[in-house]
Amino acid sequence: MKSGFLEAPFCVGLTGGIGCGKSTVADLFAELGAGIIDTDVISHQLTQNGGEAIAAIRASFGNDYITDGGALDRAKMRGLIFSDATAKQRLELILHPLILEHAKAQLRQLQTKPYIIIVVPLLPESPAFRQLVQRVLVVDCDATTQLKRVIGRAGMTATEARAIITQQVPRAECLKLADDVIHNDDGLGNLAEQVTVLHGHYSNMLYNH
Numbered sequence: 001m002k003s004g005f006l007e008a009p010f011c012v013g014l015t016g017g018i019g020c021g022k023s024t025v026a027d028l029f030a031e032l033g034a035g036i037i038d039t040d041v042i043s044h045q046l047t048q049n050g051g052e053a054i055a056a057i058r059a060s061f062g063n064d065y066i067t068d069g070g071a072l073d074r075a076k077m078r079g080l081i082f083s084d085a086t087a088k089q090r091l092e093l094i095l096h097p098l099i100l101e102h103a104k105a106q107l108r109q110l111q112t113k114p115y116i117i118i119v120v121p122l123l124p125e126s127p128a129f130r131q132l133v134q135r136v137l138v139v140d141c142d143a144t145t146q147l148k149r150v151i152g153r154a155g156m157t158a159t160e161a162r163a164i165i166t167q168q169v170p171r172a173e174c175l176k177l178a179d180d181v182i183h184n185d186d187g188l189g190n191l192a193e194q195v196t197v198l199h200g201h202y203s204n205m206l207y208n209h
Ligand SMILES: Nc1ncnc2c1ncn2[C@@H]1O[C@H](COP(=O)(O)OP(=O)(O)O)[C@@H](O)[C@H]1O
Pocket: 016, 017, 018, 019, 020, 021, 022, 023, 024, 025, 149, 150, 152, 153, 184, 185, 186, 187, 188, 191
């Protein structure tokens, strides 16, 4: 075992727009042995029945936004934050610090992995998350492909998908943050090849850090 990595596993922030392929890319890195932390998964756990963020959301937004089962009413909240930017901020002020705390805890559990990929859709908006990672990987695809994949996956209408994409940090802004870019316009075989190349880089970077 080489020295250093028990104290500091190399950490890559994986970001990109909805439907661009973050989860698919994370799965490919996992197959190669990377540790994976997915902040979307953490966010869902915090807001599921009895989740850690529910009490604060109830206090801030009222019972209307909590289901009978005690989970965040996602559809209702989505409706609110599309039309109300301050509500979006209010929700983020509750969720983001908790997500960060859980991500850090998972990071400590993954110390033996050669390096770690943290899937962080909110990376462009979050200085705290940018501080946590040593490198930023953006998975990018063209707007038409993105729209097709979002509609295909989530059963959304084109209008709903466009509304979500419009709310996100623009593609060009996201790419400005990138140390590495994966272009996900072709098939899964091409994607896997790009991941394998980066895996080689990240495995070696660990020891230089
Ligand atoms: N290269 C690809 N070829 C075909 N389908 C893809 C490719 N990359 C991703 N997909 C599909 O597109 C959808 C969105 O990908 P996903 O990884 O879930 O995106 P994200 O996590 O960024 O929202 C999924 O249904 C996924 O299976």
